[in-house]
Amino acid sequence: MVHLPNDDDQCGWYHALPKVPARPSLVGEQTADYLILGAGFAGLAMARRVATHKPNSRIKLIDAQRVGQGASGRNSGFVIDLPHKFALEHPDPEHKQKLLALNRSAIAQLDQLVNQYSIDCQWSAKGKYQGAVGARGEAYLDHFEHLMKELGEPYYHVDNKELSEVLGTPYYRRAIYTPGSYLVQPAALVRGLSESLPDNVSVLENSPIRHLTKENGQWVLYGHEGVIKSPVLLLGTSIFTREFGYLKNRLLPVMTFASWTRPLTDDEMRKYGGELDWGLTPADHAATTMRMTADRRIMVRNSYKHTPKYGRSISHAMKAKIRNDHRQAFLLRYPALEDVPFTHTWGGVYAISRNFTNFFGQLDEGLYASACDNGVGVAWGTISGTLLADHAVGATSNQLDDIKYVTGMPSLNPPEPFLGIGVKSRIQLAKWQSRSEL
Missing domain, CATH: 3.50.50.60 (FAD/NAD(P)-binding domain)
Known part of the structure; x- marks a missing residue:
């Protein structure tokens, strides 16, 4: 190699x-x-x-x-049943239904193994939110709703007030919730x-x-x-x-990056005011993914890089800038938690194809x-x-x-x-x- x-x-x-x-x-x-x-x-x-x-x-x-x-x-700890955003736009309905069935078979298999072997991995059937910050995100949500109707899958509108109570921030205008995804500590x-x-x-x-x-x-x-x-x-x-x-x-090597906090203290949880154990992906796929883990850590994921040499393509300066971008996204959502530090920032490489x-x-x-x-x-x-x-x-x-x-x-x-x-x-x-x- x-x-x-x-x-x-x-x-x-x-x-x-x-x-x-x-x-x-x-x-x-x-x-x-x-x-x-x-x-x-x-x-x-x-x-x-x-x-x-x-x-x-x-x-x-x-x-x-x-x-x-x-x-x-x-990864961000989502086990997603729905096909990928681009696969959802596939013109063949049978193609999409087969993808959905295969993903759900995988989730059922993992669920059985987690329970059979008592794997301690924060496994939970929490579903996921797809959130919009502004008008661009809302347009993507409208398109996503159209695709869900075509697929015949359940989804739920979540307004700003209800979403704020879950996420602990009013930053998002609204979201669409889909119930079939699971959350997990992937490692x-x-x-x-x-x-x-x-x-x-x-x-x-x-x-x-x-x-x-x-x-x-x-x-x-x-x-x-x-x-x-x-x-x-x-x-x-x-x-x-x-x-x-x-x-x-x-194959194209792309790396995405995440940062997370230490577990929040009781006082910080009161300032946060939201729920534990949720996941939100952005309506606009190039935007920010958010997680609140079951053990009180807030995770921010955004930034994509083409990495032909994988980890060797990422310099210390580039990683420092990415961490700063994550910090800005965190503070926009949680200004009351400005004293909560990030403890880790990491990247992970995956393969995509042009088609x-x-x-x-x-x-x-x-x-x-x-x-x-x-x-x-x-x-x-x-x-x-x-x-x-x-x-x-x-x-x-x-x-x-x-x-x-x-x-x-x-x-x-x-x-x-x-x-x-x-x-x-x-x-x-x-x-x-x-x-x-x-």
Whole structure:
């Protein structure tokens, strides 16, 4: 690999977890009957499902970092049932209904696992708000309402007064509430899922893979201190899939950023005056996402960057500016909490495609991948990983037919330097257009 994962060490979700000993790393020469690369939501679902199908097989799940440190543990903690905003505009009603059913199947699967294994991850069926600050946001809300009517899904109008009582701020004009989403502490869920894997799954951490090749019918992965071989390889590597030469020039690496406070004190909670455990996404997708966690932390997420070298694309100065932007958004909403500091600011990289298409399927003999979640990773990673495992072992189902129906090939990107210039310009334009909603 040319560019390895290089996430910062300031993810608040991960820092809030109790420390646990690291699992073994890839050392020496190892083998497996099935090998899964990437221990995020997709890879964890792959490992669990393959182990269910093949209880007597040796399955190994390998990650470049500690489980929970990567992108799956860095999102805003929404498990969203509705298709992505762009997918909601798809002209084929059947496409949208299949996406919705797949996402809800993932939520049901995660709900069952959280309860079965008592995973402590702030899992809650709270739904989500989509909020508008001004006229631009309200126009987006009107469009969203139209799409909900087309889809036949329930939604509820929330006016300024009712919304203020929930959020503890009158900053938003109004919102639309949809009941099907869940909220979660994502790093805790990732860790809990990894700790509850079947006994025939072994997890290797801190084991970045620099190269893979096919030799004598075996996929061979080379790490810093070891080599691992398997006849079947499943990639849950999202944007990093392109580093192995697959889906090259079809995936765009984008990083989003979040900051959060320490837990509010009792006195600060009185000043805040809102509820615990809610999530709000912006009606204008380039604006600000907000969370109040179950343990009293307020989180702000905005700012998007094109990151061709992932974490190495982000300088200290850039991160400091992003943190300042988050602070301004926080103070606009909660001026009475100006003395409450941010404790962590972090970024997380994910893959999008220009045609907003997810890849799912076989790349080569014995090689399978699910890549490009287009920013809706928890539910999509879970269901796509589950069904990719079915595909790899030769199982069939209506759901497998459905996911093949809604996925395809991400479109080709323009060559550099035009790609970088275009993506950066588009992000800057979206930020300028959305400035009233930030």
